[in-house]
Amino acid sequence: xxxxxFIFSNLNSNTLSLLTSxxxxxxxxxxxxxxxxxxxxxxxxxxxxTDINIIANYNFRSLVNxxxxxxxxxxxxxxxxxxxxxxxxxxxxxxxxxxxxRLEALRSIRDRISELTSDTVVLTDSDHLCNIDLNDVIxxxxxxxxxxxxxxxxxxxxxxxxxxxxxxxxxxxxxxTDIVKSTGYDPDHPLRSIRLFVLSTEFLVRSLDEAVARxxxxxxxxxxxxxxxxxxxxxxxxxxxVIPVTTFLDYYRANILLTTDxxxxxxxxxxxxxxxxxxxxxxxxxxxxxxxxxxxxxxADGCLIEGTVENSVLFRGVKVSRGATVRNSILFGxxxxxxxxxxxxxxxxxxxxxxxxxxxxxxxxTPFYIAKNKRI
Amino acid sequence: xxxxxxxxxMLLAGGQGSRLYALTSKTAKPAVNYGGKYRIIxxxxxxxxxxxxDTVGVLTQYQPLALNDYIGKGAPWDLDRIRGGxxxxxxxxxxxxxxxxxxxxxxxxxxxxxxxxxxxxxVLILSGDHIYKMDYAKMLDFHKEKKAACTVATITVPIEExxxxxxxxxxxxxxxxxxxxxxxxxxxxxxxxxIYIFTTSVLLEYLEIDENDPESSKDFxxxxxxxxxxxxxxLFAYPFSGYWKDVGTIASLWEANMDLLAxxxxxxxxxxxFRIYSRNSARPPQFIGKTAEIESSMISEGCTVYGTVRxxxxxxxxxxxxxxVVCDSVIMDDVVIEPGAKVYYAIVDSESVIRSGVTVGxxxxxxxxxxxxxxxxxxxxxxxxxxxxx
Numbered sequence: 001x002x003x004x005x006f007i008f009s010n011l012n013s014n015t016l017s018l019l020t021s022x023x024x025x026x027x028x029x030x031x032x033x034x035x036x037x038x039x040x041x042x043x044x045x046x047x048x049x050t051d052i053n054i055i056a057n058y059n060f061r062s063l064v065n066x067x068x069x070x071x072x073x074x075x076x077x078x079x080x081x082x083x084x085x086x087x088x089x090x091x092x093x094x095x096x097x098x099x100x101x102r103l104e105a106l107r108s109i110r111d112r113i114s115e116l117t118s119d120t121v122v123l124t125d126s127d128h129l130c131n132i133d134l135n136d137v138i139x140x141x142x143x144x145x146x147x148x149x150x151x152x153x154x155x156x157x158x159x160x161x162x163x164x165x166x167x168x169x170x171x172x173x174x175x176x177t178d179i180v181k182s183t184g185y186d187p188d189h190p191l192r193s194i195r196l197f198v199l200s201t202e203f204l205v206r207s208l209d210e211a212v213a214r215x216x217x218x219x220x221x222x223x224x225x226x227x228x229x230x231x232x233x234x235x236x237x238x239x240x241x242v243i244p245v246t247t248f249l250d251y252y253r254a255n256i257l258l259t260t261d262x263x264x265x266x267x268x269x270x271x272x273x274x275x276x277x278x279x280x281x282x283x284x285x286x287x288x289x290x291x292x293x294x295x296x297x298x299x300a301d302g303c304l305i306e307g308t309v310e311n312s313v314l315f316r317g318v319k320v321s322r323g324a325t326v327r328n329s330i331l332f333g334x335x336x337x338x339x340x341x342x343x344x345x346x347x348x349x350x351x352x353x354x355x356x357x358x359x360x361x362x363x364x365x366t367p368f369y370i371a372k373n374k375r376i
Numbered sequence: 377x378x379x380x381x382x383x384x385x386m387l388l389a390g391g392q393g394s395r396l397y398a399l400t401s402k403t404a405k406p407a408v409n410y411g412g413k414y415r416i417i418x419x420x421x422x423x424x425x426x427x428x429x430d431t432v433g434v435l436t437q438y439q440p441l442a443l444n445d446y447i448g449k450g451a452p453w454d455l456d457r458i459r460g461g462x463x464x465x466x467x468x469x470x471x472x473x474x475x476x477x478x479x480x481x482x483x484x485x486x487x488x489x490x491x492x493x494x495x496x497x498x499v500l501i502l503s504g505d506h507i508y509k510m511d512y513a514k515m516l517d518f519h520k521e522k523k524a525a526c527t528v529a530t531i532t533v534p535i536e537e538x539x540x541x542x543x544x545x546x547x548x549x550x551x552x553x554x555x556x557x558x559x560x561x562x563x564x565x566x567x568x569x570x571i572y573i574f575t576t577s578v579l580l581e582y583l584e585i586d587e588n589d590p591e592s593s594k595d596f597x598x599x600x601x602x603x604x605x606x607x608x609x610x611l612f613a614y615p616f617s618g619y620w621k622d623v624g625t626i627a628s629l630w631e632a633n634m635d636l637l638a639x640x641x642x643x644x645x646x647x648x649x650f651r652i653y654s655r656n657s658a659r660p661p662q663f664i665g666k667t668a669e670i671e672s673s674m675i676s677e678g679c680t681v682y683g684t685v686r687x688x689x690x691x692x693x694x695x696x697x698x699x700x701v702v703c704d705s706v707i708m709d710d711v712v713i714e715p716g717a718k719v720y721y722a723i724v725d726s727e728s729v730i731r732s733g734v735t736v737g738x739x740x741x742x743x744x745x746x747x748x749x750x751x752x753x754x755x756x757x758x759x760x761x762x763x764x765x766x
Contacts (some may be wrong), residue, residue, distance in 0.1 A: 031663035033677075040656075071451065259663075269660035280452075280656040283690075284645035285412035285676035287637075292671065294664040300676050301413070301662075302646070309664075 003117040003138060004201075005044040005052040006035060008105055008125050009063055009084075015163065015247045016127075018369045019349075022058060026126040027063040028251070029332050029350075031258055031269065032300035032315055035066050036126040038278045041073050041082075046274040049132035051080030051121060053112070055105045058173040060084065073277045075100060081307050085109050092332075103211055103219040110208050113201075121199045128194040129243040129254065131268050131276070137198050137236045144174065146234040147203040148224070152191035152240050159192070160184045162247060166193035166220055168235050179225050186218045191235050193240050241267035252347060255313045255330045259296050283316045291322065307337070321356075328364065332372075346370065381458040382497040383573070385424050388480055388489070389417060389504035390437030395625045399725055400751035404436065406504030407443040408629070408727065409708040411636055411645065412676040412691050414628065414654045415446055416623060417504045421453045421462075422652045427512035429500065431460035433490050435483045437467055450667040457510075465490060474594050479594030487581040491576065499579050501572040501596065507632050508620040509643065509650055510750055515614045516573060525578040525609035528552065529571035538607040541567030545612045552611040557597045566613060569620060572596060578609060619643035630723055630746045633689045633706045637672050638760065667698050669712060683732050697732075699739050703739065708751075724753040 007080060019028045026037035037054065045051055052075060056063060062086065063362035067073075070082035094213035102123070106113065111123075120138055130153070141149040152168055164181035167189035171177055180189050207223050224233070239262045243254045258265045269276060283302025288294065293308040302316040307324035317334040320326055324337045329346040338356035345362035349372035354360065358376055362368030370376065400408065404411040406417035415575030417434075424432050432455060436443055450462030452526050465487050475485035484491075484501065491499060498519065500512055508575025510529070519527040530544050536560065538613035543562045544738050545554040556562070582600050588654050592599040604611055623629040635641055645652055668681045674682065683700030687718075688697070690707045697715035706723045713719060714732040721741035730736055736755065737747040749755060 154739075198611045208556065265660075275658040276660070277658045282651050282656075284652075284654050286662065286675045287646075288670040288673045288675065289639075290686075294668065294670055297664050297674075299664060304646070313661075359405050376512045 002051065002117045003049045003120040003122055003134075005040075005049045005122045005124070006106075007040045007052065007055050008039065008102055008123070009052045009056045009060060010058065010240060017244075018248050018347075018371075019251065020059065022059060022372070024058075024060050025055065025063040026056075027060070027066055030129070030245070030251075031255060032298050032313055033278060033281075034278045034337060035063075035064065036129070037066070038073075038131045039131070040124045040126050040278055041075075042274070042276045043124075043130070043134055045073050045075065045277065047138075049134065050075060050077060051118065052082045053109070054082070054084045055109060056084050056086050057105070060086065072279050081343065086242065087111070094286070101218045103208075103222065104217055104270045106204070106208055106219070107211060110212070113208060114205055116201050116205075118367055119201050121201050121204050123197045123199060125195040127245045128196065129245060129268055130134050130194070130238065130241060131271050131274055132196075132238055132240065133274065134198070137196075140236050141198040141200075141234065142172070145232060146198075146233050147200055147232045149198040149236050150176070150191075150235045151195045151196040151198075151354075152193055152237050154237065154239075155190055157185050157193040163242075166195075166224075167191065170235040173235075174234045176235050177229045178212060179228050179233075181220075181221075184251050187345065191237060194238070194244070198236075233354060245307075249367070250349075250367070250370070252330065252345075256311060259298050259311050259313060265298075282315055289322075294318075307339075315350075328367075330367075348366065349374075378456065381460060381492070381494050381496040383489065383498040383500055383512075384431040384433070384460070384494050384514070385420075385429050385500040385502055386484055387417070387420055387424075387432055387434045387502045387504055388483060389434050390440075390483065391503070391505060392438040392622060393505070396629065397724065398671050398748050399626075399629070400439070402439060402751060403442045404438045404504075404615060405624075406441060407446050408623070409575035409631070409691055410507060410623065411633060412689050413656075414652060416451075416507065417443070418652055419507050419509070420502045420504055420653045421447075421450070421455065423508075423510050423512060424500075424502075425453050425455060425653070427510075427514075427516075429512060430455065430457055431496070432462050433465045433475065433487060434462060434504075435465045435487065435744050437483075440464075440466060446655055446727045448655070455472045455652045460494070464719060465492065477508075479599075481586050481590075481592075481595045481600045482594035483578075484593060485587050485594075488583065489582060493553055493581070496576055499574050499576055501570075501574065503570045505623055506568075506620060507571065507643065508616075508618065509652070510616060510618065510620075510648070512571075512573075515571070515616075515623055517683065518612070518614045519573045520740075522550065522612045523610060524573075524612040526601070527573045527577050527612045527614050528555075529569040530566040531569050531616050531620050532565050533567040534707075535562065535565045538567060542570075542601075543569055546613045550612045551615070552605065552613050554607055555597075555601045555611070557602075566615070568597060568601075569616060570597070572601075572707070573614075578604070578737055597716055625725065626746050626748055627743055630706060630743060634687070634704070635744075636674055636689065637687060657692065667700075668696075683715070692727075700730075705737070719746065722747040722749060724749040725753070727751060728753040728755065729753045 010024040069076040075082040102289040169178040169189045262293040286303040289306040300316040306322040307320040315333040321339040323340040325342045332350045341358040346365045348370040353375045389406040393400040404620045427480045455462035538649040544699040577719045620631045662679040665682040669684045676692045681696045682698040683696040698714045709726040712729045716732045717730040718735040722737040
């Protein structure tokens with residue numbers, strides 16, 4: 001039986017507000033050439049899930065632009081393929097609202113969900129990066145005859161998050177015995193949800209009906225956390241690398257991690273059997289001029305490097321002029337760094353121009369963000 | 377479906393490119409890797425779409441597997457169309473006989489039905505052997521303005537090399553009065569680029585004549601063009617200026633790659649205007665490690681560099697190990713240069729491995745002695761690479 005994928009494009013955008021002023025979370029650029037949604041999409045495509053819906057709410061123009069026909073993910077299909085579901089469904093109603101919870105988003109497309117012919121559904125946000133074979137999760141889900149399977153990671157001592165995360169306790173076979181919300185490491189609930197779920201379609205439809213009948217809004221609060229021990233809820237613990245990108249600092253560190261940690265880089269980007277697909281730009285290869293010095297950096301095609309680049313992530317079309325130095329920074333597409341300028345711990349959005357002899361620095365704990373199209 | 381086109385292109389991509397030796401033993405020349413992420417055929421195909429020509433027949437013959445695989449349905453060049461688009465035209469069998477393409481003119485002759493089906497006013501004949509950016513629409517305007525039967529694109533070449541080309545001798549208005557294929561004593565330096573626009577009716581008529589001539593070698597330059605001239609048809613030379621490179625030899629292929637490394641390359645691949653498209657394989661970004669030293673080079677997606685790269689072009693997915701040195705070389709896709717290996721003045725074809733301790737080529741070899749490592753080679757110590765040119 002087939003599986004249908006749903007990706008929520010814009011949950012939790014408030015914690016990434018710098019980067020989401022004119023784009024959805026799913027469309028945030030990441031790792032030189034990707035957008036966050038590419039990871040969720042590629043995981044699905046690489047697991048033979050080719051009927052995928054992205055549930056958008058607002059600011060999704062750049063997402064629509066990125067996805068196009070879906071051809072670059074092999075999702076331009078007659079049957080299935082990719083669809084971006086805009087929030088138009090309820091817009092005519094007087095109380096039309098843009099969803100802020102996963103359940104509201106699903107309620108808004110309830111008619112589509114009730115038409116599904118697949119028996120399994122994968123739901124995911126786009127803010128946890130991993131390279132996972134979903135077939136393994138789906139097999140686990142089916143073998144357990146589960147209603148819902150949470151993909152989880154082991155939380156570690158010292159883990160702390162600003163917002164409460166779903167912390168899970170399970171028995172030896174993965175059956176969930178308790179779910180709580182926690183902002184730190186909780187020894188009684190050592191598993192943390194990465195907001196990637198496999199559901200039986202029947203359970204999803206039933207839950208949505210119930211949500212409408214009782215006017216529920218939150219998937220976690222109103223459905224999941226109601227005596228989970230009595231349900232067939234399971235946890236699939238994923239042991240490979242998972243990088244959360246839920247805050248701006250997370251986002252910055254996740255990018256820099258790819259330059260410093262070969263293990264993380266290969267686990268996410270370097271699996272040849274499960275490549276991460278993205279929109280093709282046809283940029284020419286990057287040019288390294290005489291006198292440049294590049295160390296520990298991840299660089300997209302289409303760049304021109306004359307200066308020094310260390311521990312940085314350069315997106316397509318970045319130019320680093322002669323005598324310029326870029327350290328610990330993330331430069332989005334077409335950023336221009338003028339001669340003799342020096343950048344440290346900077347996140348520059350698209351098309352930023354930094355003129356000659358500027359000295360800009362943030363700190364590793366508070367990187368400095370430069371907004372799109374800005375000239376300095 | 378009937379859909380009249382003003383101009384369609386016929387791209388001759390069946391050439392063996394025998395002077396590229398090991399590089400074309402398993403691959404047709406148009407599919408040879410160039411410039412870090414391109415194949416030679418990307419240039420004429422991108423030129424077509426950038427010139428508004430959306431119907432292209434690609435004539436294949438020699439080792440078409442890699443080429444067919446690469447061009448697919450033409451999607452990378454936006455040529456997967458409902459009306460028009462890209463069509464691969466291999467030699468085929470018909471009622472009486474089955475024939476290979478015997479020459480450039482014969483190849484087009486065998487596909488007259490494809491031309492008729494599209495019913496174009498003009499037919500653009502291209503080859504898949506050159507690296508250049510050209511707006512064919514301007515040439516088509518010229519062709520129409522001159523009311524020419526056939527227009528030949530020409531380029532100025534050094535006079536001492538002119539005898540390698542087809543030379544067009546023209547009147548002041550650009551009309552050709554004489555066409556000499558590889559003349560011993562060239563009268564001028566205007567060489568044919570092997571790019572022709574024919575008014576369709578003229579093309580069909582002269583292909584028929586040429587086909588029925590048992591003496592003919594079925595070649596545009598040798599037979600069809602001189603025949604048109606003899607019959608008094610209006611032939612014009614369209615002068616093209618800009619970068620144009622025949623990459624038919626190891627030295628010229630190497631040189632064309634090195635041309636991209638100039639401070640201001642004559643062929644600018646970085647402009648957004650008239651972009652060259654290629655098939656992309658979802659590779660991760662390139663990673664440059666702590667020990668890497670890179671200078672005057674071009675590196676593509678998916679590469680990992682820990683060693684030294686100087687004045688070289690490195691294609692997608694290649695790995696340059698620690699303390700490895702790559703100088704003045706062209707490294708094609710998915711090559712591994714193991715730690716400590718050294719590569720000088722070489723072209724290393726895809727999927728080869730140069731083992732630790734091996735030195736390929738020598739630092740003073742120069743462009744006339746380029747070492748060629750064939751696709752998928754495993755170069756161990758004690759083993760010499762295949763030397764293509766001496």
